[in-house]
Amino acid sequence: MESIAILGSTGSVGTQTLEVIEKFPQRFKVCLLSARKASSKLLSQVKKFNPPYVVTQEPPPKEWLNELPQGVRHLSGNLGLAIALEKAKPQKVVNAISGIFGIEPSFLVLENTNAKLLLANKETVIASGEFLKPYLKRIIPIDSEHNALFQLLENIPKKFVRKIYLTASGGPFRGKTLKELEKVKPEDALKHPRWKMGAKITIDSATLMNKGFEVIEAHYLFGFPIGDIEVLIHPQSVVHAIVETTDGNMFALLSPTDMKFPIQHALFYPERSTTPFEGLNLPSVGRLEFEKPDMETFKCLKLAYSYGEKGLPYTALLVGADEGAVKLFLENKIAFTDIPQLIEKTVEKLAPQWENVERHDIPKVVNQAYEETLKVI
Numbered sequence: 001m002e003s004i005a006i007l008g009s010t011g012s013v014g015t016q017t018l019e020v021i022e023k024f025p026q027r028f029k030v031c032l033l034s035a036r037k038a039s040s041k042l043l044s045q046v047k048k049f050n051p052p053y054v055v056t057q058e059p060p061p062k063e064w065l066n067e068l069p070q071g072v073r074h075l076s077g078n079l080g081l082a083i084a085l086e087k088a089k090p091q092k093v094v095n096a097i098s099g100i101f102g103i104e105p106s107f108l109v110l111e112n113t114n115a116k117l118l119l120a121n122k123e124t125v126i127a128s129g130e131f132l133k134p135y136l137k138r139i140i141p142i143d144s145e146h147n148a149l150f151q152l153l154e155n156i157p158k159k160f161v162r163k164i165y166l167t168a169s170g171g172p173f174r175g176k177t178l179k180e181l182e183k184v185k186p187e188d189a190l191k192h193p194r195w196k197m198g199a200k201i202t203i204d205s206a207t208l209m210n211k212g213f214e215v216i217e218a219h220y221l222f223g224f225p226i227g228d229i230e231v232l233i234h235p236q237s238v239v240h241a242i243v244e245t246t247d248g249n250m251f252a253l254l255s256p257t258d259m260k261f262p263i264q265h266a267l268f269y270p271e272r273s274t275t276p277f278e279g280l281n282l283p284s285v286g287r288l289e290f291e292k293p294d295m296e297t298f299k300c301l302k303l304a305y306s307y308g309e310k311g312l313p314y315t316a317l318l319v320g321a322d323e324g325a326v327k328l329f330l331e332n333k334i335a336f337t338d339i340p341q342l343i344e345k346t347v348e349k350l351a352p353q354w355e356n357v358e359r360h361d362i363p364k365v366v367n368q369a370y371e372e373t374l375k376v377i
């Protein structure tokens with residue numbers, strides 16, 4: 001049996017990872033679960049999967065600890081996570097932690113274990129991609145687009161690739177004007193037409209910042225210049241990535257809008273296993289549409305391209321500033337259209353301070369941008 005650790009187990013991707021694992025009880029054993037808080041959901045996961053270790057970032061109440069099954073050891077914080085990883089010795093670690101809090105755990109795995117990192121936390125790659133080069137062979141992306149590219153590029157030598165395409169649903173505001181976007185509320189932005197995700201990533205999808213992040217992520221994970229990575233709006237969301245070869249052919253990966261498909265691929269890699277989940281029915285999809293994104297209306301995507309070209313420290317500052325701006329929008333403290341302006345203001349202000357950024361500085365850079373953005377209120 002393969003031992004699996006899941007960081008961020010109570011979130012959307014973490015929960016779906018456990019759903020996949022549950023379908024293959026003879027193949028996988030959960031050895032560690034982690035979450036930010038000691039919630040009832042985490043407790044029920046621990047009781048169901050009985051891992052030897054459970055980690056929370058915040059210390060849990062005594063009553064919660066008393067509910068843990070016998071033999072399950074609890075630890076706190078990133079230090080506790082480092083100890084649990086060392087003791088549990090997972091073969092694969094799924095990092096499904098949302099946002100900036102997932103960056104340090106990724107490096108705890110990469111620097112202190114030999115485990116494969118199944119990465120759903122895109123902030124790790126965007127904020128510190130230039131420091132990931134020594135570890136790229138140990139990273140399997142779980143994001144549907146990057147997992148699709150991972151699968152496609154395994155079969156196409158890089159020298160024959162002309163361009164790669166990432167698809168985006170367009171979010172809930174596809175086709176809207178800037179004037180219309182000025183009036184949108186958080187509850188409008190949280191209604192994603194295709195994917196069920198956490199609040200932060202859903203807002204990033206609405207601004208198209210999520211797709212901008214994915215462009216930067218593809219650049220670092222697969223080594224393509226930013227200019228060779230194009231975004232296509234694809235409302236049906238069944239084509240997850242396309243690779244165009246030098247002879248003019250295009251290869252695409254299609255699957256349902258269901259994260260369990262890339263999760264299953266990553267868990268079994270390099271093998272493939274029969275899926276218990278319902279696959280894609282092309283006649284029911286009907287047609288496939290593609291269009292260019294409107295980068296003048298959705299300025300976050302344009303910003304991401306610009307900062308992706310510049311690299312560090314801009315990409316790390318972009319991550320923190322976006323986290324802060326999204327938080328303010330969700331709290332109704334700024335307008336939807338204020339998000340890109342606030343991000344750009346923060347990044348441009350702080351970038352001169354971090355010209356020679358080191359790996360250990362990354363959390364500090366990201367956090368400074370986050371805190372600086374919050375000062376607007």
